[in-house]
Amino acid sequence: MDTDRDKSISMTDISRMAGVSVATVSRIINQNGRYSAETERRVRDIIEKYHYTPNMAAKGLKTRRTNFVGILVPDITNDFFGWIVREIQNGLRIHGYMAFVCDTDENEEIERQYISMLGAVNPSGMIIISGNTSELGNGLGDLPAIYIDRAPVVGAGEVTVIESDNYGGAKLAVQELYEKGCRRIACIRSARVISTYSSRYSGYRDQLELYGLYADGRLDLRVDEITFQAARQAVEELLDSGAEFDGIFGTADWLALGAVEALKGRGLRVPEDVKVVGFDDISLASLSTTPLTTIRQKTDVLGRTAAEEIVKMMQGSPDWKHRILVDVSLIRRETT
Amino acid sequence: MDTDRDKSISMTDISRMAGVSVATVSRIINQNGRYSAETERRVRDIIEKYHYTPNMAAKGLKTRRTNFVGILVPDITNDFFGWIVREIQNGLRIHGYMAFVCDTDENEEIERQYISMLGAVNPSGMIIISGNTSELGNGLGDLPAIYIDRAPVVGAGEVTVIESDNYGGAKLAVQELYEKGCRRIACIRSARVISTYSSRYSGYRDQLELYGLYADGRLDLRVDEITFQAARQAVEELLDSGAEFDGIFGTADWLALGAVEALKGRGLRVPEDVKVVGFDDISLASLSTTPLTTIRQKTDVLGRTAAEEIVKMMQGSPDWKHRILVDVSLIRRETT
DNA sequence: GTGAAAGCGCTAACAG
DNA sequence: CTGTTAGCGCTTTCAC
Numbered sequence: 001m002d003t004d005r006d007k008s009i010s011m012t013d014i015s016r017m018a019g020v021s022v023a024t025v026s027r028i029i030n031q032n033g034r035y036s037a038e039t040e041r042r043v044r045d046i047i048e049k050y051h052y053t054p055n056m057a058a059k060g061l062k063t064r065r066t067n068f069v070g071i072l073v074p075d076i077t078n079d080f081f082g083w084i085v086r087e088i089q090n091g092l093r094i095h096g097y098m099a100f101v102c103d104t105d106e107n108e109e110i111e112r113q114y115i116s117m118l119g120a121v122n123p124s125g126m127i128i129i130s131g132n133t134s135e136l137g138n139g140l141g142d143l144p145a146i147y148i149d150r151a152p153v154v155g156a157g158e159v160t161v162i163e164s165d166n167y168g169g170a171k172l173a174v175q176e177l178y179e180k181g182c183r184r185i186a187c188i189r190s191a192r193v194i195s196t197y198s199s200r201y202s203g204y205r206d207q208l209e210l211y212g213l214y215a216d217g218r219l220d221l222r223v224d225e226i227t228f229q230a231a232r233q234a235v236e237e238l239l240d241s242g243a244e245f246d247g248i249f250g251t252a253d254w255l256a257l258g259a260v261e262a263l264k265g266r267g268l269r270v271p272e273d274v275k276v277v278g279f280d281d282i283s284l285a286s287l288s289t290t291p292l293t294t295i296r297q298k299t300d301v302l303g304r305t306a307a308e309e310i311v312k313m314m315q316g317s318p319d320w321k322h323r324i325l326v327d328v329s330l331i332r333r334e335t336t
Numbered sequence: 337m338d339t340d341r342d343k344s345i346s347m348t349d350i351s352r353m354a355g356v357s358v359a360t361v362s363r364i365i366n367q368n369g370r371y372s373a374e375t376e377r378r379v380r381d382i383i384e385k386y387h388y389t390p391n392m393a394a395k396g397l398k399t400r401r402t403n404f405v406g407i408l409v410p411d412i413t414n415d416f417f418g419w420i421v422r423e424i425q426n427g428l429r430i431h432g433y434m435a436f437v438c439d440t441d442e443n444e445e446i447e448r449q450y451i452s453m454l455g456a457v458n459p460s461g462m463i464i465i466s467g468n469t470s471e472l473g474n475g476l477g478d479l480p481a482i483y484i485d486r487a488p489v490v491g492a493g494e495v496t497v498i499e500s501d502n503y504g505g506a507k508l509a510v511q512e513l514y515e516k517g518c519r520r521i522a523c524i525r526s527a528r529v530i531s532t533y534s535s536r537y538s539g540y541r542d543q544l545e546l547y548g549l550y551a552d553g554r555l556d557l558r559v560d561e562i563t564f565q566a567a568r569q570a571v572e573e574l575l576d577s578g579a580e581f582d583g584i585f586g587t588a589d590w591l592a593l594g595a596v597e598a599l600k601g602r603g604l605r606v607p608e609d610v611k612v613v614g615f616d617d618i619s620l621a622s623l624s625t626t627p628l629t630t631i632r633q634k635t636d637v638l639g640r641t642a643a644e645e646i647v648k649m650m651q652g653s654p655d656w657k658h659r660i661l662v663d664v665s666l667i668r669r670e671t672t
Numbered sequence: 673g674t675g676a677a678a679g680c681g682c683t684a685a686c687a688g
Numbered sequence: 689c690t691g692t693t694a695g696c697g698c699t700t701t702c703a704c
Contacts, residue, residue: 008455008477010696010697010698011697011698012697012698020674020675021674021675021676022675022697022698022699023674023675023676023677023699023700024673024674024675025698026698026699026700027673027674027699029698030699032699032700033673034673034674035673035674036673036674039673039674053452053455053456054456054697054698055397055456055458055696055697055698056393056456056457056458057392057393057394057396057397057402057457057458057696057697057698058393058397058680058696058697058698058699059697059698059699060393060680060698061391061393061394061397061680061681061682061696061697061698062679062680062697062698062699062700063680063698063699064680066393068457076412076418076421076422077415077418077419077422078415078418079413079414079415079418082412082413082414082415082418083413085412085437085439086412086413086439086441089438089439093446093449093450093453096453098436098438098453098454098457099436099437100434100435100436100437101421101435101436101437102425102434103421103422103425105422110429113429114429116389117429117432117434118434119344119389120389120390120391120392121392121393121403121404121434122391122392122393141344228623257623261623283413284619284620284623287564287620287624288620288623288624288625289623289624289625346680346681346682347681347682348681348682356690356691357690357691357692358681358682358683358691359683359684359690359691359692359693360689360690360691361682362682362683362684363683363689363690365682366683368683368684369689370689370690371689371690372689372690375689375690390681390682391680391681391682393680393681393682394680394681394682394683394696395681395682395683396682396696397680397681397682397683397696397697397698398681398682398683398684398695398696399682399683399684399696400696
C-alpha cells in the first residue's frame with residue numbers, strides 16, 4: 001500500500017549499513033559512551049549522508065518523555081503576549097524543545113480542551129501565561145510548570161511563577177499621575193479576579209493612600225473584557241455619570257487606549273484635561289494617536305527566564321517552587 | 337526508580353479491567369465497529385472512570401501519522417499574523433489537531449532549524465504563512481502543505497495557496513480614491529518582488545487605466561522596507577520633488593500610515609488636500625490619529641480556510657494543488 | 673566495546 | 689463479535 005510514504009531511514013537501517021547493532025547506534029546518538037571512535041565515525045557518516053533524524057514518537061514512547069512543552073497563552077493577537085512567546089521559543093529552541101502554542105482566547109472551555117489534548121501528547125513541561133487555570137492538574141498531572149504573569153489561585157509557594165512587579169508598577173503609574181497634578185484618579189481593571197490586575201489595583205490604592213487621597217468607589221471601573229471597546233464604554237459611562245476625575249490608570253494598555261478614545265470622543269483633551277497611564281507597553285502604545293505613557297513590562301526577560309526555568313526543571317533540577325519578580329519602568333509619553 | 341511518574345493507565349489496563357482484549361478496546365476507541373453494545377458500554381465506563389487518554393506517541397509510532405501540524409509564521413508579534421494563527425488553531429482544534437507554532441522572526445536560519453526539528457516529530461501537515469521557504473522539502477518530504485499569503489517560488493500549480501484578492505483590493509482602493517475626486521494617484525509599494533505587492537500594483541495600474549488616467553512614473557514610490565518610516569520618507573521626497581498628486585494608495589497599512597504622517601507633517605490636510613487608502617486593516621488602522629480608510633483582509637477566512645484545507649488533505653483527500661482567493665473589502669474611514 | 677532481547681502503548685491483519 | 693499476534697523505532701538492562 002505505502003508507495004514510498006517515508007523516505008526517512010531508521011536506526012535499524014543505520015545499524016545494518018554500519019554493520020553494528022542498534023544498541024551501539026543508540027549509544028552513539030545519545031552519547032552514552034561505550035563505543036569506539038572508529039565505530040562512531042562510521043555511524044555518524046551514515047547519519048550525515050542520509051540526513052537521519054531520530055523518530056521522536058518512538059523515543060518518547062520508550063523514555064516516557066518528549067521534547068515538547070505546552071504553552072498556554074490567553075490572546076495571541078495581543079503583541080504583548082506575542083513578544084513573550086517569541087522569547088520563550090528562542091529559549092526553548094536552543095535546547096531542542098518544540099512548543100505547542102495554544103491560544104485560549106481567554107476562554108476557559110478552550111483552555112480545558114487544550115489541557116486535555118496536551119495530556120495526550122505527553123509534554124515534558126508547561127508554561128502558562130496568564131491563564132484561568134486554577135487547577136490545571138486535571139489532565140497534566142504534576143508536570144513541571146511555570147506560570148508567567150498571572151498566578152494560579154492555589155496556595156502561594158505551590159508553583160513557580162514569574163511576574164512583573166505589578167504592584168510597584170501601579171504605584172509608579174499613580175505617582176506619575178499625581179506628580180503631574182492629578183488628584184482624582186480613576187482606575188480601570190478586569191472584572192474577573194486575576195492576580196495581575198488585583199496587584200495593580202492594590203498598588204493603585206496604596207499609592208493613593210500614601211498621598212492621602214481618597215479612592216472614590218465610583219472611580220473604580222471594572223470591565224468584563226480586557227478590550228479597547230469595553231474600556232471606552234466604561235469611561236463614557238463614567239463621563240455620563242458626572243463623576244469628576246482628572247486622571248485614569250488603565251491596568252492594561254488596551255484599557256488605557258480605550259479610555260483615551262472615550263475622552264477625546266467627548267471633547268476632552270489628553271493630557272490637558274485628563275491624564276492617562278497604561279500598563280504593558282504594547283506596540284500600539286507608542287504609535288497611537290496620542291502616544292501613551294505607560295508602565296513597560298520586560299517581555300524579553302519574562303519570556304527568557306520562563307524558558308530557562310522550565311528547561312532546568314525538565315532536565316531534572318529539583319523544582320523547589322519559587323517566585324521571580326521582574327522589575328518594570330515608567331515610559332513617559334504624551335498622555336501625561 | 338519511577339515513584340509514580342505516570343498515573344495514566346494504558347489500553348492494556350483497560351482491556352484487563354473490562355475482561356476483553358486490547359484489540360477490542362482499540363476498535364471501540366477508534367469506532368471501527370465489530371464490537372457489541374454491551375462491551376462498548378463496559379469499556380467506555382472504564383475509560384470515563386479513569387480519564388483514559390490514548391498515548392499519541394504509541395499511536396503515532398504505529399500508524400505513522402500524528403495529530404500535529406506545524407505552523408511557520410514570520411512574526412508572531414504582528415497582530416495580523418496573530419489573528420490568522422488564532423483562526424487556524426480554532427479550525428484545527430475542533431478536528432483534534434495540535435499545532436507547533438514556530439515563529440521564525442523572518443530569519444531563514446531559524447526557519448531551517450524549525451523545519452529540521454519538525455521533521456523529527458513527524459507532523460501530518462504544514463501551514464506556511466508567508467515564509468522565505470522556497471524549498472522546504474529538505475526535512476519535510478512531501479507533507480501536505482498550505483501556503484498563506486505568499487506563495488513559494490516553485491512553479492505555480494505546484495502547491496496549494498490561499499491568498500487575499502490583492503488585485504481586486506487594489507482596484508477597490510483606487511476606485512474609492514477616484515470617486516472621492518482624486519485624479520493624480522500615487523502608489524507606495526515594496527521594492528522587493530513579492531507576489532502580494534506585485535498584484536496590488538497591477539490592480540492599481542489597471543484601475544487607473546480604466547478611468548483613462550495616466551500612471552505617472554514619478555508617482556510610483558518604492559521602498560526598501562515595509563515600514564512606517566520608509567513610507568514617510570518616500571512621501572516627503574515626493575513632496576519635495578514638486579510632483580503633484582491628490583491621492584495615495586499605500587499597498588500596506590504601515591505604508592499608508594507613514595504617508596499620512598508625512599502629509600500632515602508638511603501641513604497638508606488629510607483627506608481634504610490628499611486622500612489615502614491602505615491595505616490589510618491592522619489594528620492600528622482604526623486607532624491611529626486619523627483612522628485609515630483601507631482594504632480589509634479577512635484574517636479569519638484566511639486562517640479558517642487554511643485549517644479546513646489542511647485537515648482535508650491530512651485526512652487523505654486527493655490534494656490536487658489549487659489556489660483559493662479570499663475577497664477583500666473597503667473599510668471607509670477618515671482618510672478619504 | 674558490543675550485541676541480544678525485552679518491551680513502551682497502540683494498531684491491524686488474520687483467525688476464529 | 690472477539691482474541692492472537694506481530695511489530696512501529698527506539699532505549700536499556702544484561703551478558704559477553
